[in-house]
Amino acid sequence: MTFVARTVLVAAVAAGGFAVLPTAASAEADAGQCEITGGSLSWGVKESFRAYISGTIANGGWEVSDGASYETPTFTWSPATGSIDPETGAGSVSFTGSVRFTGHDGILDMTLANPTVEFSEDGHATLLLDTRGTDTSGNVAVDVTQESVADLGTIGPVDVASGSAAFTDVPVALSATGAPAFADFYQPGEALDPLTLTFETGPCEDEEPLADPAADDTEPVAADGEDGDSSSTPWLPIGLGVGAVVVAGGAGTALYLRKRSA
Known part of the structure; x- marks a missing residue:
C-alpha cells in the first residue's frame, strides 16, 4: 500500500x-483514453447567411467572444479539449467560444457557441453546439446546450497513432434539430459551409x-x-x-x- x-x-x-x-x-x-492536447475548428457557418446578415435587408452583423475569432470567410475556435479511444476511434473534440448574429433591429438574434465534433466507433461525426435563436417575430424559439446541429458524414475512424489528425473541407449538412436555430429558414439536409478540424493527442493513459x-x-x-x-x-x-x-x-x-x- x-x-x-x-x-x-x-x-x-x-x-x-x-x-x-x-x-x-x-x-x-480513465484508462486507455488519448487526451486532446490542442487543435482548432474553422467554419464559416453559411456564406449566403453571412451575406444576408451583413446586407441591406437585415442590416446586421456578428460578434465573437469567449475564444472564438473571425477572419473572412471563417470563424475559428481554438484550442481543443476532449479525448479519443485509441481502440475504437470514438470520442469528442470540444472548443469554447461564441458567435452571435443579429439583424432586423434585433428581431433576428442567433448565437452558436462551444462546438463539439463527436466521433462514433464507425467514424461517423456529428457537430454539436449550444444554440439560441429567435423566430421571425423575435421570440426565443430555441435555447439548447450541446445539441446536434449538423451531420458531418463518415470521416473517421480517428487514428491517434501519429499524435495528430486533420479533416479538411468536411461537408456539413444541417440536421433536423439544428434547423430551428436558423428560424427554420433552412430545411434539414441543407448544405452549410464545409469545416476544417485539426487536433493533437498526447500519450494515452495506460491501465x-x-x-x-x-x-x-x-x-x-x-x-x-x-x-x-x-x-x-x-x-x-x-x-x-x-x-x-x-x-x-x-x-x-x-x-x-x-x-x-x-
Missing part, C-alpha cells in the same frame, strides 16, 4: 469512519495494474495492544491499488496499522 493510501486509511480509522480509495471501475473509465495484496507489509491489530483475534475486529476486505477501501469503525473501537515485524 502506498504511503498516501496508508495515511488516508489511518486518518479515517482514527475518526471512526471510513475511507474509500478509487475503485477499479473508476480507474478503468494501472492491480497491486498484489500479498506484497503489502501491514496488518490490523487491536488498539488495546492485545494480539487481537482478527475475528473480533470488524474489517471489510481491503482491495489495494485501484480497489475500493472501506473501513468500518465501530463505536468505541479504534484501529491502527502497525508495521509487520521482519
Whole structure:
C-alpha cells in the first residue's frame, strides 16, 4: 500500500469512519483514453447567411467572444479539449467560444457557441453546439446546450497513432434539430459551409495494474495492544491499488496499522 493510501486509511480509522480509495471501475473509465492536447475548428457557418446578415435587408452583423475569432470567410475556435479511444476511434473534440448574429433591429438574434465534433466507433461525426435563436417575430424559439446541429458524414475512424489528425473541407449538412436555430429558414439536409478540424493527442493513459495484496507489509491489530483475534475486529476486505477501501469503525473501537515485524 502506498504511503498516501496508508495515511488516508489511518486518518479515517482514527475518526471512526471510513475511507474509500478509487475503485477499479473508476480507474478503468480513465484508462486507455488519448487526451486532446490542442487543435482548432474553422467554419464559416453559411456564406449566403453571412451575406444576408451583413446586407441591406437585415442590416446586421456578428460578434465573437469567449475564444472564438473571425477572419473572412471563417470563424475559428481554438484550442481543443476532449479525448479519443485509441481502440475504437470514438470520442469528442470540444472548443469554447461564441458567435452571435443579429439583424432586423434585433428581431433576428442567433448565437452558436462551444462546438463539439463527436466521433462514433464507425467514424461517423456529428457537430454539436449550444444554440439560441429567435423566430421571425423575435421570440426565443430555441435555447439548447450541446445539441446536434449538423451531420458531418463518415470521416473517421480517428487514428491517434501519429499524435495528430486533420479533416479538411468536411461537408456539413444541417440536421433536423439544428434547423430551428436558423428560424427554420433552412430545411434539414441543407448544405452549410464545409469545416476544417485539426487536433493533437498526447500519450494515452495506460491501465494501472492491480497491486498484489500479498506484497503489502501491514496488518490490523487491536488498539488495546492485545494480539487481537482478527475475528473480533470488524474489517471489510481491503482491495489495494485501484480497489475500493472501506473501513468500518465501530463505536468505541479504534484501529491502527502497525508495521509487520521482519
